[in-house]
Amino acid sequence: MAGIWIFTEQRGGELKKVSFELLTVGRTLADRVGEELVALLVGRGVEKLVPELATYGADRIFLADNENLEDFLTEPYTSVICDAVKVNDPSVLLFSATTMGRDLSPRVAARLGTGLATDCTGLDINDAGLLSIKRPMFAGKLFANVVFHNAKPQIASVRPNVIPTQENPRAGEVVKLEVGIDPSRVRTKLMEMKKDTGARVDLTEAKIIVSGGRGMKGPENFPILEDLATALGSEATIGASRSAVDAGWRPQSDQVGQTGKTVTPDLYIACGISGAVQHLAGMSSSKYIVAINRDPDAPIFQKADYGIVGDLFKIVPLITEELKKMVS
Amino acid sequence: MNSIVCIKQVPDTESIIKINAEGTGIVEEGIKYTANPYDEYAVEEGLRLREKFGDGKVTVITLGPKRVEETMRYYFAMGVDEGILIQDDEPGKRDPLSVAQCLAEVIKGMDYDVILCGKQAIDDDSAQVGAMLAEFLDIPQATVVSKFDVADNKKSAVAHKEIEGGEEIIEIQLPAVVTAQKGLNEPRLTSLLGIKRAVSKPIETREMNVPEAKMKITSLERPPERPPGRILKGEDEDVVQELIHLLKNEAKVIG
Numbered sequence: 345m346a347g348i349w350i351f352t353e354q355r356g357g358e359l360k361k362v363s364f365e366l367l368t369v370g371r372t373l374a375d376r377v378g379e380e381l382v383a384l385l386v387g388r389g390v391e392k393l394v395p396e397l398a399t400y401g402a403d404r405i406f407l408a409d410n411e412n413l414e415d416f417l418t419e420p421y422t423s424v425i426c427d428a429v430k431v432n433d434p435s436v437l438l439f440s441a442t443t444m445g446r447d448l449s450p451r452v453a454a455r456l457g458t459g460l461a462t463d464c465t466g467l468d469i470n471d472a473g474l475l476s477i478k479r480p481m482f483a484g485k486l487f488a489n490v491v492f493h494n495a496k497p498q499i500a501s502v503r504p505n506v507i508p509t510q511e512n513p514r515a516g517e518v519v520k521l522e523v524g525i526d527p528s529r530v531r532t533k534l535m536e537m538k539k540d541t542g543a544r545v546d547l548t549e550a551k552i553i554v555s556g557g558r559g560m561k562g563p564e565n566f567p568i569l570e571d572l573a574t575a576l577g578s579e580a581t582i583g584a585s586r587s588a589v590d591a592g593w594r595p596q597s598d599q600v601g602q603t604g605k606t607v608t609p610d611l612y613i614a615c616g617i618s619g620a621v622q623h624l625a626g627m628s629s630s631k632y633i634v635a636i637n638r639d640p641d642a643p644i645f646q647k648a649d650y651g652i653v654g655d656l657f658k659i660v661p662l663i664t665e666e667l668k669k670m671v672s
Numbered sequence: 673m674n675s676i677v678c679i680k681q682v683p684d685t686e687s688i689i690k691i692n693a694e695g696t697g698i699v700e701e702g703i704k705y706t707a708n709p710y711d712e713y714a715v716e717e718g719l720r721l722r723e724k725f726g727d728g729k730v731t732v733i734t735l736g737p738k739r740v741e742e743t744m745r746y747y748f749a750m751g752v753d754e755g756i757l758i759q760d761d762e763p764g765k766r767d768p769l770s771v772a773q774c775l776a777e778v779i780k781g782m783d784y785d786v787i788l789c790g791k792q793a794i795d796d797d798s799a800q801v802g803a804m805l806a807e808f809l810d811i812p813q814a815t816v817v818s819k820f821d822v823a824d825n826k827k828s829a830v831a832h833k834e835i836e837g838g839e840e841i842i843e844i845q846l847p848a849v850v851t852a853q854k855g856l857n858e859p860r861l862t863s864l865l866g867i868k869r870a871v872s873k874p875i876e877t878r879e880m881n882v883p884e885a886k887m888k889i890t891s892l893e894r895p896p897e898r899p900p901g902r903i904l905k906g907e908d909e910d911v912v913q914e915l916i917h918l919l920k921n922e923a924k925v926i927g
Contacts, residue, residue: 447803453800482698495887
């Protein structure tokens, strides 16, 4: 038996976009090695998601649908995945490098006694027919090319927003998995799921990020960034540098950079951010970077596609105004 | 309350990282090694639990060469009681799986209520060892934790886990592995007295056969250089017009 397997991530019955990214790359890998692409779908009442998985290239969908799988919990999800792997012996198993995938994949790899490469940005098949991976290290200062040795399945988690999605409809035959969960083996319980109060998309999923640093001078000035994000549409959100977070101007969840989040939006607008190496680590793989800063020597300008040396308190509202004119 | 904290010594973020002659590792010479920032939150949490319950000890454990003792002494100065060093002179050859196997082997025989780790090390950025260790020890895990409250009977805890667009709050049975996110606490500074005491705290050195790595680096490379950017010049109004034009027509990232 063989197969390229994708753990498709859903929360609350909704598939994450990264699942389609994984299926897209998985389809390419499967065609290269001549194996089938299998989507692993785990949850409760999630069978309705099958057609979407087939649209993005799944030959078969292994469905684990059970009342004990409604909430994501590491232990039951690990058991379901590992049981299916042991029976079917896939050659590759991919996760998303999201909080769920990063929690789950090492536990799965350890149970299966196999290797795992985290946060991959490139996946290919080498001449030996094995997975060959590119992944960042040292906060993106280097990239490592990685292969597995005596490891089956080869497990990797893939960074979101790196692979463009492509539809590639397949049969998507459903195979229902037997789910046997021993409650005494589930030693965590979800008590509460808190959503951020802001109406904006999460940093790691945003297409556009408007980010503020020390140059914002205080929390009272962030509304100008909020206004800009609003003018940029529903896929834009707000980020912050470490100094803005440590000063208490913005919550920890807004922080971009080494001790915050790694983001890969289409557009990153850095306002009053000097561009410390720790910050660059979290955002330098953004597709386009705009920097607005008073200091012409700020390191951020070396990473920026478009730089404006000037007063952000004048520039940012002007951009917002112009964008609003475009819409009306 | 006994805590075991898994730590790693990593190159300082400001260090210049050079690829070695074989192309599969980094040049160690000239690198300033330091504590992994996320481990500091893990160590601080262990110290706070010891203080809250008024009993037990905090043990740090790591795999690495002799130089790692310096980082251990730093944690001793914060208040950690003792250290275990699994001697390994070829840390560049390890993968997270083999490290987790070694740690599990040593920790199996120890008495602990919680195992704390940083959510990831800032050198290889793998973020794997914590969850792998939990599996090998057959205990539950809570990863990327920003708040951790242990029940009075030490049998369970409530952990706040950061997720995309929000937070999961879970109840977890102890013992467990908890990986620390920034925001979990504010690590204390070392005191002069702490530094003095650190000198005499014990480090137990272990030798082990490290299992072969399943994941191997075949080559390292620098990220592709970004093409040089453009500084837009002129009056504010003109610059803004130009920027919007570029974002729309050249970058095609706005509508």
